[in-house]
Amino acid sequence: QGYVKRMKALAKKFDRFMEHVLDEHNARREKEKQNWMAKDMVDVLLELADDPTLEVKLERIGVKAFSQDLIAGGTESSAVTVEWAMSELLKQPHIIAKAVEELDAVIGKERWVQEKDVQNLPYIRAVAKETMRLHPVAPMLVPRLAREDVQLKGYDIPEGTDRKSV
Template identity: 65%
Template sequence: MDLQGYVKRMKVLCKRFDRFYEHVFDEHKDRMKDETKGFVARDVVDVLLKLAEDPNLEVKLNSDAIKGLMQDLIVGAADSTITTIEWAMSELIKQPHLIKKATEELDRVIGKERRGE
């Protein structure tokens, strides 16, 4: 039973992510084909796809394994960023005099006109 519909929504989300990753992989594979001899890996997707082609790898990488690694990287990056922001905000709350300094720095570096974008 899926009374609240979580399983159904997870399955839909899984299919969306799968299509997204396939699209990204196809773009990278096309570039790899176009630049066969002079191909240089530009990002982690290129590196993983290149490793998947290596017949000498002890542990074989397939498309699902690469998708899983990419998902871990995305979630891990988002989680650590959120944790860092929460920590910084808690430190600012503990020391109100620093909020004024941080606000002044943001106004100087980013500018007041960019707020809310």
């Protein structure tokens, strides 16, 4: 059905894109010389790749792989958050109505929402924050092991118990 062929073609296209991104970052670094400062993760990775003192050498292909993981991870987490928001909103039409009302009042029906508009949309920001609170993409709490018997908020926690804390 051509899936493998299409996948290989897309992989080549994405590799060319990543090469272009790395070349742009390197060109900026070369142009700015002494004034250059890392502005993003790609800059940091390229800087590490050029560090001769590293015990394990980071090659350009590794920089591309890490960058690809960052892009994919960011895209996936955003998509999951949007899916959860839609799921929650469909169960509560009155919240959708209030969000639409805010959009109509602040943005109107003639244009799309822009980044600069977000600060003027407190209700929609609250909906987004509540979605992330209810359905975090990554766990916010790290597991801890109680090293001794303790009391926490009136509860007895025996030594060796797994607990979660901020």
